[in-house]
Amino acid sequence: MDVGAVAGAAVRGVRAAAGKVLPGTAGAVLGADGASSGQQVMTIGRPAGDVLAACRDPHVLSRLLGELGGVRQDAADGALVWTLGGREVATRAEEQPDAVRHTTTRDAEGLSAGTVLLEVGTAPAPADLGTEVRLRVRAPVGDLAAGAAAFTLLYRLRALLVTGEIPTIDPQPAHRAASR
């Protein structure tokens, strides 16, 4: 028995099955650099300009990342420096009228230069519902995690723009720290 082939088939099967039920995995792609993409779309009851401004702001991006990492602006060259899982990734923002892309400026662990780390696209929502926001994140994590991360970032973005705050239970979760 080719154990490797069996294991590979099992992993592909699980991934395919998970793609049917887990957030953002349907369109997830495992790239040649080992990074995965997760994509989600939500409607946010705010103008596109507010959405895009938020997604350019390192302070806002840090709040959206929360426990996942942080973002700061490099004083020397203006690049955004993302801290993700202990790694630093530098990006340059590419702005279009209806989108913003954060593209890596140099190779980093699991991400080659020129990779679109985070892409946020907007379109008007019908019936004055605001803006349809499509967020795609690429990260050196599994595609399931990338999909969940994309969902979490969008959920927090919507909460922040709509209510002015991001829901949290930290540092007061209902449960004991040892069970986290």
Added chain:
Amino acid sequence: MRALCWNGVNDLSVETVDDPRVLNPHDVVLRVRATTTCGSDLHFVDGYLPGMRSGDVIGHEFTGEVVEVGPEVERTRVGERVVVPSFIGCGECFYCRHDMWSLCDTTNPNAAAQQPLLGYPSGGIYGYTHPFGGYAGSHAEYVRVPFGDVNCFPVPEGVGDVAALFCSDAVPTGYMGADFCDISPGDTVAVFGAGGVGLMAAASARLMGAGRVIVVDRLPERLEAARAHVGAETIDYTAVDSVQEVLRDTTGGRGPDAVIEAVGMEGHGTGVQQVVDRAKQALRLETDRATPLREAVMACRKGGVVAVLGVYGLTDSFPMGLVLNKGLTLRSAQQHGQRYVPRLLEHVAAGELDTTFLATHEMPLEDAVEGYRIFKEKEDGCLRAVFRP
């Protein structure tokens, strides 16, 4: 502070935990004045509902006094006595603005954990599993309430803590079920389940003009409560061959205009299907014993409304063909409490709605473990155990 914690299946304890504090600018912190058991808690106490973690502070039905407010809280004042719906709304999102508060789009910190199952996550709730937010619950001396201005409702003078307490969950849930039924004067409404929610659904149907309210259960003390406090007719389903036939017979062959199901996934019943459900649930082949839900669908008249208030997981053997061929309208939701609490407090203050009889047992928070045991076992006629931290 002291709080009731979930440690595992059928394992609760009162422990000392960290005090809550304001975390977000719209937060409020309450000193809990009264907090009560709810039948839906038993689903995770018994291990049928996943997503709990060791040490979780439970409880979601409460009233309290405001002791701290965040910097952006405008209306809620320190010292106010308030009642708080169990689901947390933000007041700003599409769903809150459309009065569907339990569907709030912004208050679930663990929404990503819930999305795989629901597709579109619900709002957060106190003390009710981590996919539902992981918020600390109310069986404690203090509780943090997000978005205090839209979730805290001042209790009128003259309305006691216990009367107000049930306007947190049991009453608005029951009232919503009756509201779902679009009751016309003289309608007949059947209510399956005579727990706190079912009794409040029956009382609400009365308030809305139902001509007859028929409550179905098996426990004599609960059926007596339905007769004595709600003025309902009752059916003990263990004493009749067929609840459907009794309902059909007593309504001139028409059937009830609406049926409210207020039992949920641990429903009891009779017949082969109940045995099959119990076996499948024990083997974890399904999460629900849905006898009352099926009975509700079968009992309702053609073209009627079935309002589902009981908490369910994954139900199989659901008679969808009956819903289709009888032209039923099926309505359900976790409670949109913020829609109803102000008018409910008015009903209570005016003496039009009695909630206090639900509080069959009152005790200090330190006795909450025993309180849950009595409540779970339905011992000593227990409808609800109320804890006073």
